[in-house]
Amino acid sequence: MSRNNTLPWASVWVTGAGRGIGEALARLFVQKGLTVYASSRATSELESLQKRCQGYSGTIIPTPLDITDLHQIELLMQHWDKGEGLPELVVLNAGTHDPFPAQEFSAQRCQRVFDINLQGTINCLDPVLKRMLKSNSGQLAIMASVAGYRGLPTAAAYGASKAALIHLCEALYLDLKDSKVVLQVINPGFVRTPLTDKNDFKMPALQEPEEAAERIFKGLLGTGFEIAFPRRFVYFLKLLRILPYRWYFALIGKTVKT
Ligand SMILES: NC(=O)c1ccc[n+]([C@@H]2O[C@H](COP(=O)([O-])OP(=O)(O)OC[C@H]3O[C@@H](n4cnc5c(N)ncnc54)[C@H](OP(=O)(O)O)[C@@H]3O)[C@@H](O)[C@H]2O)c1
Structure with missing residues (x-):
């Protein structure tokens, strides 16, 4: 395994790398x-990704x-334990979305989203x-979403799963402060992927997966806990997060048109 001298990692594990953001990140x-x-x-x-990436240096x-x-995860860990070891960078990106309004609320559909995300x-x-x-080393990034900041229309299950991930990362970050293990949370805005193709509303500040991958890569090289983008959209949502419910519900109703 050869190390690119300008980067802190030689190897990375990316989950959800078959398409969308994970695929763009794997390519980068x-x-x-x-x-x-x-x-x-x-x-x-994954095989198609491998073919398309032949000719690159990695x-x-x-x-x-x-x-x-x-069981599958355990087998992979055993494989790494016996051989090359865990990659220095791990990006837990795999996820799913199943948008539905309150009128179609379903415990089963919520469970599926929670089981994966x-x-x-x-x-x-x-x-x-x-x-x-x-080993007191390694870098770990967990894919959440700005949808975890506050409730959004049709995203009760998705948003709740992402809010839980943000909370989990915040708690672990505090626990890890005296170790050399680096933990980051990734909170993208809307990115055009098969996942967001399910949304039937106009997505503000929509980005391409390649743009998202560049932002994530830059964030992984930085020292910040949260990798959130696009910046202006994130600031707007963070502002909404501190608004009283009455103002929040009025504003979000105007911003996200279903
Ligand atoms: N797109 C956005 O606007 C956006 C914004 C914020 C956050 N995110 C988050 O970013 C991540 C990637 O989203 P995306 O838009 O790129 O989604 P996507 O295009 O639907 O890709 C999701 C990837 O996750 C994999 N995956 C799903 N369930 C899995 C499972 N049980 N085990 C292993 N892999 C699984 C999928 O492959 P298989 O189905 O073949 O397993 C696929 O490769 C998700 O966590 C999503 O919530 C997306």
Whole structure:
């Protein structure tokens, strides 16, 4: 495994790398010379990514995995323990969205979103954090969303899962302050991907996955806890976060047109 001298990592594990933001991020990492363990359930998407990335200085290693399956995660950890070790950088990006209004509220649909976005991320986080703490090294980034800041229309399940991830990261960040393990939370605004194609409203400040990947990459090289973008949209949402409910509900109603 060769290290690009200008970067702090030689290898990275990206979950949800088959398409969307994770795919763009995996492509960027490989262009920068990293060995990228690219995970998702769809092996075909990972193999296609690998083919498209031939010729770059890094390597894509398709690493098919369902983050809701503890056994599959354990096997991957054992594989790394026996060989090259855990990658120095881990980006837990895999997630899903299932927009529905209150009129279609469903425990089953909520559970599916929570199983992937929250529990699936936690399933990966557990063995990764243990190993990073043992070596007192490593960098870990967890994909949440600005949708976790406050409630948004049709996003009760999605927003709640992302709010839980933000909260989890805040708590862990405090616990990790005396260790050398770096933890960051990623909160993007809207990015054009198969996930947001499900939204039937006009998405403000929509970005392309490649732009998102560049922002994330820059954030990972920085020292900030939160990697949030696009900046103006994030400031606007952070301002909304401190507004009283009456003003918040009025403003968000005008901003997000369904
Ligand atoms: N797009 C946005 O506007 C936006 C904004 C903020 C945050 N985010 C977050 O960014 C992340 C990526 O979003 P995206 O828009 O790129 O979504 P996407 O295009 O739907 O891609 C999601 C990726 O996650 C993988 N995945 C889903 N369930 C999985 C599972 N159980 N095990 C392993 N992999 C799984 C998918 O592959 P398989 O289905 O083949 O497994 C796919 O590769 C998500 O966490 C999302 O919540 C997105």
